[in-house]
Amino acid sequence: xxxKLIKYDLNACSRIIIPLNAFIVxxxxxxxxxxxxxxxxxxxxxxxxxxxxxxxxxILILSIIATCVITLVMVVLRYRNNLLRDEGYLMHTLPVSxxxxxxxxxxxxMLFFITDVVVIIFSIILSGLPKHSGIGWAEVKSAMxxxxxxxLKYGVNGNFYIICxxxxxxxxxxxxxxxxxxxxxxxxxxxxxxxxxxxxxxIIAYIITYIVSQIIIVILFxxxxxLADFNFADETAVMGYTSVMLCMAIAxxxxxxxIYNSVSIILMQKKLNLE
Amino acid sequence: MDWKFNNDSPIYQQIMEQIKAMIATGILKAGDKLxxxxxxxxxxxxxPNTMQKALSELEREGxxxxxxxxxxxxxxxxxxxxxxxxxxxxxxIKVFIENMxxxxxxxxxxxxxxxxxxxxxxx
Amino acid sequence: MENILECRNITKRYGSKVAINNLSVTVGxxxxxxxxGPNGSGKTTLIKLIAGILNADEGEIFAxxxxxxxxxxxxxxxxxxxxxxxxxxxxxxxxxxFSDFYNDFSSDAAESMLKSLDINPDARIRTLSKGxxxxxxxxxxxxxxxxxxxxxxxxxxxxxxxxDFILKTIxxxxxxxxxxxxxxxxxxxxxxxxDDVIFIKNGQMMxxxxxxxxxxxxxxxxxxxxxxxxxx
Numbered sequence: 001x002x003x004k005l006i007k008y009d010l011n012a013c014s015r016i017i018i019p020l021n022a023f024i025v026x027x028x029x030x031x032x033x034x035x036x037x038x039x040x041x042x043x044x045x046x047x048x049x050x051x052x053x054x055x056x057x058x059i060l061i062l063s064i065i066a067t068c069v070i071t072l073v074m075v076v077l078r079y080r081n082n083l084l085r086d087e088g089y090l091m092h093t094l095p096v097s098x099x100x101x102x103x104x105x106x107x108x109x110m111l112f113f114i115t116d117v118v119v120i121i122f123s124i125i126l127s128g129l130p131k132h133s134g135i136g137w138a139e140v141k142s143a144m145x146x147x148x149x150x151x152l153k154y155g156v157n158g159n160f161y162i163i164c165x166x167x168x169x170x171x172x173x174x175x176x177x178x179x180x181x182x183x184x185x186x187x188x189x190x191x192x193x194x195x196x197x198x199x200x201x202x203i204i205a206y207i208i209t210y211i212v213s214q215i216i217i218v219i220l221f222x223x224x225x226x227l228a229d230f231n232f233a234d235e236t237a238v239m240g241y242t243s244v245m246l247c248m249a250i251a252x253x254x255x256x257x258x259i260y261n262s263v264s265i266i267l268m269q270k271k272l273n274l275e
Numbered sequence: 276m277d278w279k280f281n282n283d284s285p286i287y288q289q290i291m292e293q294i295k296a297m298i299a300t301g302i303l304k305a306g307d308k309l310x311x312x313x314x315x316x317x318x319x320x321x322x323p324n325t326m327q328k329a330l331s332e333l334e335r336e337g338x339x340x341x342x343x344x345x346x347x348x349x350x351x352x353x354x355x356x357x358x359x360x361x362x363x364x365x366x367x368i369k370v371f372i373e374n375m376x377x378x379x380x381x382x383x384x385x386x387x388x389x390x391x392x393x394x395x396x397x398x
Numbered sequence: 399m400e401n402i403l404e405c406r407n408i409t410k411r412y413g414s415k416v417a418i419n420n421l422s423v424t425v426g427x428x429x430x431x432x433x434x435g436p437n438g439s440g441k442t443t444l445i446k447l448i449a450g451i452l453n454a455d456e457g458e459i460f461a462x463x464x465x466x467x468x469x470x471x472x473x474x475x476x477x478x479x480x481x482x483x484x485x486x487x488x489x490x491x492x493x494x495x496f497s498d499f500y501n502d503f504s505s506d507a508a509e510s511m512l513k514s515l516d517i518n519p520d521a522r523i524r525t526l527s528k529g530x531x532x533x534x535x536x537x538x539x540x541x542x543x544x545x546x547x548x549x550x551x552x553x554x555x556x557x558x559x560x561x562d563f564i565l566k567t568i569x570x571x572x573x574x575x576x577x578x579x580x581x582x583x584x585x586x587x588x589x590x591x592x593d594d595v596i597f598i599k600n601g602q603m604m605x606x607x608x609x610x611x612x613x614x615x616x617x618x619x620x621x622x623x624x625x626x627x628x629x630x
Contacts (some may be wrong), residue, residue, distance in 0.1 A: 004498050012484055082484070090449045090482040094499045095471040191413045270453055271413075272444075282619030285610045286590055314526070317569045320428055320562070321590045 001096045005104035009078065010111070016074050017112055020067045023118045027063055028123035035128035057129055057256045064120050071116050075109045079181050080199075084188040088274045098268040102261070109177045109205035110170075163187070172254040178260035179209055189271040213256055217249075218261045224248060276302070278319040286321055287367035298338060298349060302365035309339070309347040400463070402427040402546050402577035403448065408457035410601075417443040418454070419601040427545070428574040430591055432583040432620070435598035436628050442479070444598070445550050448579075449476040462545040472501070475544035481531055484526035489534055490516060496538050508541035511567070511576055531559055532619040538563055541551045542569045547571075547578045553587060565591055586621045595620055598628055 014149075030207035034053035038046055081087055083101060091101055124130065187202025226246075276297065280289050298304040311316070312330060316323040330347060333339040338355055341347045349355075375385050403425040410418040418440045425431050435441050446452040448459055450466045464470040487513065496503045512519060514572055515537070517530055526534065536552060549568070553561045568578060569591060582588055589609060596606040604627060612620055 001499070008495065013514065015486070017442075086480045086482050087484060089451065089476075089478040089480055093449050093471055093474070093476045096466045096499070097468060272451055272453070275449055280590055282589075282621060283617075285613040289611060295448050302498065313570070313572070317566050318578075319590075321567050322593050322609075323569065324428070324593050328610075365519075371599075395450075 001257065002100045002104060005096065006098060006107055009082075009104050009108040012082075012188070013078060013108065013112065016070065016117065020070060021115065024060065024063050024067060025126070027056055027060040028127035031060060031127040031129070035132060053132075055130075057090065057127060060123065060127055060129075061247070064123075067116055067120070068191055068245065075105075075112060076184070077179055079105045079109075080184050080188075080202075083268065083275070084184060084198075086274075088272070092268075092272060097226055098272075099265055102265050102268065104210075105181065106174070106177065106261075113173055113177075114148045121205065122259040125173060144226050159248070161243060164250065168246060168250050168253065171250050175253045175257040175260065178257050178264070179213070180206065182260040182263040182267075183209060189267045189273065191273070217252060219250060220248070221245070276318065278321075280321070286325050286391060287329040290319065292331055294329070294333060295338065296363065297361050298356055299363050303349050304353050305349055305353055305356065306343070307349045308320065309349070311346065313332070318377065327382075400427055401425065401460075402429075402462060403579070404460040405444075406450075406458050406460075408454050408459060410440075410447060410452065410454050410625065415602050418447070418540060420457075421598075421601065421603055423596060423603055423606060425577055425594075425619040427577050429593040430568070430578040430580065432585070432588060432592040432595040433598060434583065434585055434595055434620070434624055435613075436583065439598045440601040442550055443601070445476075445548050445579070445581055448476075448546075449474060449548055450609065452526050459531055465549065473545040474548060475542045475546070476548045477535060477550060477552055479554065481523070482535065483523045483572055486522055488520055488522050489526075490519040492523070492534065492538060493519070496542070500542055502543040503538075504541050504543070508537050511537045511541065515563070521601075528552045529556055533560065533563065536567060539569050543576075547576065549578065549580045551582055552580065553582060553584055561587055585624050586619070589620045593619070598626070599628065 027114070031053050034049045034056060035050040038053060041049065047086035083091055083105070092098070094101075132138070143156075151158035151161055184202045186205040188198050190201060191196075193201055276293075278290075278293060280286055294303070303309075307381070309330075310318070312327050313323055315330075316326040319326065330339060334341060334347070338350055338359075339347055340350050372385070380388075401424050403423070405421060405423045408421045409416065418506075421440075421444070432464050433441050433444065442454065447454050448461060448466065450471055455514065459466045462473045465475070487495070493505050493508050494526040496506045509519070512534065515530075515533055517526070517534060523531060523534070532552075532555075539547065539549070547591075552564050552568075556564070562619070565588070568580070573576065580588060580592070592609050594608050595612070596603060609620055612623055614619070614622060618626075
């Protein structure tokens, strides 16, 4: 059942996601083409291609920003419209637990965002912008080696560090999306407000949860720092310190994510009130 | 079959009356096969249980009979149609006479006007 | 005859307002029952509780012998008053959707009904007229071989020809092992099709009788009785 739900969520949103990402790749392709023309020509062609290259990079960056914003809006609206408004009459009468309904939205949201990120990184490389700015594979490799060497000196495995950052990114992404969904559920479960005011309450709920979660994070980190009795003068400890902070951040994000999951699911199971 | 229902009496009684009328007027002939309960219910836009009740009552009264695998039929009894026709006629007469009495006409007046109407409209 | 629906002492509150007040009702299978009451009487709340998109504060509901939950949703086919498909979906996709999630759904039945209504399966829901959209939803709901059909105001805002289609569809899909509950305030249209009626007012059941009994014992149609009982 979960697979079927995911299939329909993907179908509904791919009409937006695919063109957006395709456009980014196209911009990148064309800018790479311009770079190529620039390299092999001279005179007027050289100047024209340079101008077009700059223009295309500009459009590329705009479309990257647009894609991120549109994906976010789409994910939020899909959740709200499909589970909390009229379509909820269909979805919540399916012989499927609200847990599956929820995770279908989470899984597809993560897929969309990760796809966006991958496509964006790939397109930036494809566009020739790094090459144009003098960043080639050689530069990246040497930066990596320096980093790893430095990390090892301080007793930390550099690759592990990078992987932790990646995991933190994913967990934080999940937690942020879950936070949005939980705020929507809160806004749509309270017994007052009709229509647009439920959206307003959701926004307020989001702001409140955001503030509260930030406060908690700050408190936890300060406590940890105080407990660790840290001596900033000691160089070797810095890397160790930051990797501990990384792991702590991952744990905190994971706990928040679990809380948001539960809030959303419980509200849909017990306090569902479709208009 | 044209079904019309009003709000006054139970639907199953009205169904029975209309089927009787169809038998009396020859729309349904002795030995005719009836459509299934469900088909009749859909056509008349009434509850199937109601239709079933009406048909069972008519069976009980001997106007319909059901053969186990072949369904329901109008009874093969030719006097049924005649009896029904008489019943319906008596009902019309009763209503007519009561109305005439209310208007203050006598039996002779009624007969005179009936004959005149029959002649004028060359029936 | 088993009971297709059993509500025991149901209470539902919205904040301080009591929408359903200690209501108990039993409906047998093979019956078409009308749920009648004025706006705000609790009809829609009761139907939502049975459909499982609302939770009762007190009491229990059993549909087809199952407590309301995933198992009951497998055998309950619910037609709400609202349009409930993603507007961008094609009609053919909605058929696929139902057949993906409901084992008792017949795509063939749905397709042939839509064909007889001249509705293009490739049309997107948002391009259909309101009447056609409602017909699509009705066709899908009735193409399931469910044990309990819940129809919430199936004929509101629909032309007379469409109303005939709806009643005929309901009658054609009738079977002795299933129950149909129609919630409506357009009683005269629907009265001939009902076995029983339930009158509901202020969240309480006022009456649960067969149409025949009302007509013979009280000597009036359900429509007239309704006007009496619910006179302002």
